Amino acid sequence: MIREWIWAERIPLTRRWGVAVAALGLVAALILMGQRHGFGVLEYLQFALDGLRGGSIYALVALGFVLVYRVMGVINFAQGAFVMLGPMFTALFYEQKWPPDPGLRLALAALLAVGIVGALGMAIERLTLYPARRASPLTRIIITVGVYLTLQGAALLLWGPYAKVLPSFTTLSLLDPTFRFAGLRVKAQSLWIGGTLIAALLSLGLFFGRTTVGKAMRACAVNRLAARLMGIPVDTMSTLAFGMAAALGAIAGIVLGPVTRVTYDMGLELGLKGFVAAIMGGLVSFPGAVLGGLLLGALENLWAGVTVAGFKDLFAFGILILVLLLHPKGFAGTEAEVERA
Amino acid sequence: MRRAGFPSNTVGFAIGLPLILAIGGLEAFRPMGLSLPALTGGLLTLDTMIRVGLFTIILVGLNLLMGYAGQVSLGQAAFYGMGAFFSAILTVRARALGIPPTLVEAWWWPWLVMLAGAFLVGLTAYGIGRPILRLRGHYLAMATLGLGIVVYILLRENLGLPHLNLTGGFDGIQGIPRLRLGGILLWPAWRYYFLVWLFAFGAIALGLRVVRSRVGRALRAIHGSEMAAESVGVEVSHYKAQVFGLSAAMAALAGSLYAHFQTTVIPATFGFGPSLELVVMSAVGGMASIWGAPFGALTVLLVQEVLRTQLHRVIPNAQGEFEAIAFGLILVLIMLFLPEGLTTGGLRWLRSRMGLRPPSG
Numbered sequence: 001m002i003r004e005w006i007w008a009e010r011i012p013l014t015r016r017w018g019v020a021v022a023a024l025g026l027v028a029a030l031i032l033m034g035q036r037h038g039f040g041v042l043e044y045l046q047f048a049l050d051g052l053r054g055g056s057i058y059a060l061v062a063l064g065f066v067l068v069y070r071v072m073g074v075i076n077f078a079q080g081a082f083v084m085l086g087p088m089f090t091a092l093f094y095e096q097k098w099p100p101d102p103g104l105r106l107a108l109a110a111l112l113a114v115g116i117v118g119a120l121g122m123a124i125e126r127l128t129l130y131p132a133r134r135a136s137p138l139t140r141i142i143i144t145v146g147v148y149l150t151l152q153g154a155a156l157l158l159w160g161p162y163a164k165v166l167p168s169f170t171t172l173s174l175l176d177p178t179f180r181f182a183g184l185r186v187k188a189q190s191l192w193i194g195g196t197l198i199a200a201l202l203s204l205g206l207f208f209g210r211t212t213v214g215k216a217m218r219a220c221a222v223n224r225l226a227a228r229l230m231g232i233p234v235d236t237m238s239t240l241a242f243g244m245a246a247a248l249g250a251i252a253g254i255v256l257g258p259v260t261r262v263t264y265d266m267g268l269e270l271g272l273k274g275f276v277a278a279i280m281g282g283l284v285s286f287p288g289a290v291l292g293g294l295l296l297g298a299l300e301n302l303w304a305g306v307t308v309a310g311f312k313d314l315f316a317f318g319i320l321i322l323v324l325l326l327h328p329k330g331f332a333g334t335e336a337e338v339e340r341a
Numbered sequence: 342m343r344r345a346g347f348p349s350n351t352v353g354f355a356i357g358l359p360l361i362l363a364i365g366g367l368e369a370f371r372p373m374g375l376s377l378p379a380l381t382g383g384l385l386t387l388d389t390m391i392r393v394g395l396f397t398i399i400l401v402g403l404n405l406l407m408g409y410a411g412q413v414s415l416g417q418a419a420f421y422g423m424g425a426f427f428s429a430i431l432t433v434r435a436r437a438l439g440i441p442p443t444l445v446e447a448w449w450w451p452w453l454v455m456l457a458g459a460f461l462v463g464l465t466a467y468g469i470g471r472p473i474l475r476l477r478g479h480y481l482a483m484a485t486l487g488l489g490i491v492v493y494i495l496l497r498e499n500l501g502l503p504h505l506n507l508t509g510g511f512d513g514i515q516g517i518p519r520l521r522l523g524g525i526l527l528w529p530a531w532r533y534y535f536l537v538w539l540f541a542f543g544a545i546a547l548g549l550r551v552v553r554s555r556v557g558r559a560l561r562a563i564h565g566s567e568m569a570a571e572s573v574g575v576e577v578s579h580y581k582a583q584v585f586g587l588s589a590a591m592a593a594l595a596g597s598l599y600a601h602f603q604t605t606v607i608p609a610t611f612g613f614g615p616s617l618e619l620v621v622m623s624a625v626g627g628m629a630s631i632w633g634a635p636f637g638a639l640t641v642l643l644v645q646e647v648l649r650t651q652l653h654r655v656i657p658n659a660q661g662e663f664e665a666i667a668f669g670l671i672l673v674l675i676m677l678f679l680p681e682g683l684t685t686g687g688l689r690w691l692r693s694r695m696g697l698r699p700p701s702g
Contacts, residue, residue: 138413143676149669310498320487325472
């Protein structure tokens with residue numbers, strides 16, 4: 001039951017093979033292009049491994065897209081802004097003097113930031129999407145675009161255009177240790193990011209599988225009217241789902257913070273790529289979104305390795321168009337769900 | 342559904358045309374030292390009015406797509422850019438491409454390029470829209486989002502062919518020639534202003550025509566309910582792809598006109614941000630309203646102008662991006678409180694205040 005809900009649909013074997021063949025073809029093309037640079041297996045593995053770091057972030061962001069889409073039927077383009085606000089607030093609190101222990105301070109700052117962004121998400125849902133709950137999906141999508149622009153503008157007003165810095169979670173300094181094994185390099189922060197993704201997946205699974213609120217939220221996603229008739233406060237569930245998605249976005253931004261430049265406009269790229277990852281997964285499936293994110297991150301980095309650097313972003317959005325043209329259901333997702341988009 | 346809108350369209354042309362002519366005449370002759378900036382306290386310049394005209398052309402297409410067919414495009418600036426760069430490349434880099442100089446020198450060459458560009462871009466959009474629009478809902482929005490960014494990156498990265506240097510990368514293309522009509526150079530600016538507004542009114546007339554036609558009725562039916570429209574024999578994906586192609590062609594035409602106006606094109610003008618800006622303009626003017634196009638463009642450009650001159654006092658370090666601050670708020674507020682936009686929503690409000698019956702539908 002929960003398994004079916006999470007996957008949305010078991011993928012038919014033929015379609016799975018089709019996707020596998022397409023992916024293999026893509027990998028073969030990447031390897032062929034890499035021949036010009038004389039890359040060996042180790043280089044490819046390193047590219048893919050580095051890409052998984054970004055991919056985990058896309059996956060976390062994509063989870064937020066899927067959550068909001070399933071419960072509310074809205075594609076939430078404001079998600080990127082929450083990804084930016086997470087590390088922004090964390091950096092703000094980390095810069096304070098209290099508590100004196102930097103580790104404790106970072107942990108508190110991160111917790112506080114996630115809480116604030118989650119609450120902000122809920123407030124925004126109440127103020128913008130809730131009053132427009134009867135409006136057309138078009139109107140609601142445009143509202144989320146407006147929310148994104150507003151939040152980004154507010155961040156620019158509050159913090160200016162300069163990049164903020166978050167310390168590495170391991171050393172609490174700007175230097176992040178690198179581990180080596182079998183000739184591959186992994187940054188410590190990458191392990192934090194991967195661990196966060198796993199933890200997020202597990203807690204989402206527990207939330208939807210074991211808690212009453214989670215089950216109520218699932219009911220809203222399946223049939224809003226029936227859920228309302230069963231006495232579930234569907235509007236509250238929407239608000240909660242939106243807040244959860246915002247918090248997920250903030251977490252993604254915070255764990256990425258130490259290995260990127262935290263600027264007011266960092267949310268655009270991450271939000272859009274998380275969106276691409278969600279589409280790759282069919283927009284309705286949590287594991288699909290995670291798979292989409294990881295695959296997108298790894299392939300994108302391979303692509304950037306074998307072509308010029310300026311072409312890196314071309315991959316994600318090229319994939320977006322291809323997926324929509326050829327296989328709009330993604331890895332998972334039913335016809336009915338796709339039509340609701 | 343609203344009827345053909347006979348009185349309001351007549352009123353629109355009756356007010357719009359003389360107003361535009363008056364502004365053009367004022368700038369052309371500058372009687373008694375009067376000029377547009379002097380009369381409006383520096384808020385409006387001929388430059389702004391030309392931009393309003395260009396955006397009107399794009400917005401009429403975008404409104405047909407968003408307001409009438411109910412499909413949001415988050416990448417409309419890409420078609421604008423495709424038109425602009427098509428014109429720029431085929432006029433400035435024509436010789437490098439092996440096109441005979443006699444052809445390039447001819448006065449009609451840029452016009453031919455402009456038409457060909459609009460046609461090709463429209464065809465491309467139709468080709469992309471056809472398969473995607475078979476799916477219901479907002480798949481087009483997602484695809485246009487991807488398309489917009491892909492086109493921007495391709496323009497920025499020289500289409501992936503750095504040795505040809507077709508688009509000029511980040512710096513774009515300079516030295517695009519001014520348009521000529523036979524022996525008449527369409528410059529100084531007021532001459533170009535008349536040209537742009539000729540096209541803009543053409544676009545408005547075309548838009549009104551489309552709305553009133555069989556296609557327009559089909560589009561409104563699709564917006565109402567795709568399933569119902571399909572069940573009475575409206576070929577939904579066909580119409581949607583058609584209007585998508587038309588809106589792309591109009592954006593490309595505006596792009597060509599922009600290229601010959603600015604004489605310089607850079608990829609940044611056609612990125613994701615500008616696409617959102619077009620959506621804001623469309624929402625402000627009123628998506629389901631052809632006359633909303635010039636109003637939306639003018640309002641947003643005026644807001645931008647005020648911000649440009651005033652806001653740097655609040656945030657001294659931000660350059661270029663500060664307009665976005667107000668855009669988001671405007672967009673949310675309009676969608677929440679005046680989802681029909683300033684024109685349709687404003688007129689409805691005015692009518693109800695004057696105790697008149699609101700228009701049917």
